[in-house]
Amino acid sequence: MELGTLKLILVAPNPALAAAFREHFHYLPDVKVINDSFEAVSEYDCLVSPANSFGLMDGGIDAAIIQYFGKELMIAVQDKILAEYLGEQPVGSCLIVETKHPKHPFLAHTPTMRVPMSVNGTDIPYVAMWAMLLEIRRHNLHQKRQIETVICPGFGTGIGKVPYTEAARLMALAYDHFVYPPTSINTFFAAERQLQIWEGGKSNKS
DSSP, X not given: OOGGGOEEEEEOSSHHHHHHHHHHHTTSTTEEEESSOGGGXXXXXXXXXXXXXXXXXXXXXXXXXXXXXXXXHHHHHHHHHHHHHTTOOOTTOOEEEEOOOSSOOEEEEEEEESSSOOOTTSSHHHHHHHHHXXXXXXXXXXXXXXXXXXXXXXXXXXXXXXXXXXXXXXXXHHHHXXXXXXXXXXXXXXXXXXXXXXXXXXXXXX
C-alpha cells in the first residue's frame, strides 16, 4: 500500500474533541474531521473500535457499533481474540475483523485498556493509533480487498478520561510518524521520538 492512499475520517460527536482533532491534525494529509458519530458517515471501508482486551462490546461506542452491525460481530471479535491471543488481546495490538456488512467490510479492534478504566497520563492514544495504522498497512500488503478509508474515534477520551487535547495530540503524532516514516534508526531518532510522545516535543512536520 502506498501510504498516501489511506484516508482517515476522525469522528467526534463532542465539539471540543472535534476542535482538538482539527488543531492537531490540520497539517496532515487525507484527514477529515466530522463533528458527529460514525453512523453519520456513509462511505468507509474500516471502522476502528477503541476497545478493551476481551472484546466485551457492551458500552460506549462499542455498544453503538454492535447495535449497527449486529451481535454476530462481537462474537467474531471474541472468537478471533481466543484464536490469536488466547483470550486477551494486548493493549498496543489491533485485529482486523470482517463485519459481513456489504459497504463497511472491516472492523479494526484496537484495545486502549484491559478492562474499563482510566488511562489518563499514559501514551495509550499514541500506542493504539500506531497499532491500528500498522495493522491496516499489514492488511493492505497481504489482502486483495484493500482498506482505503478508515473511521476513527478518539482513543481513551471516554471511560479512559484522557483530555481531548492530549488524545488528539498523541493520535496526530502517531499518524505523522506513519505518513512520514524514518529512513534510518539511531539513538538520536529514538530519543527525539520519545520526547515527542511524552513531553510534547514538536514534530518536524508541524
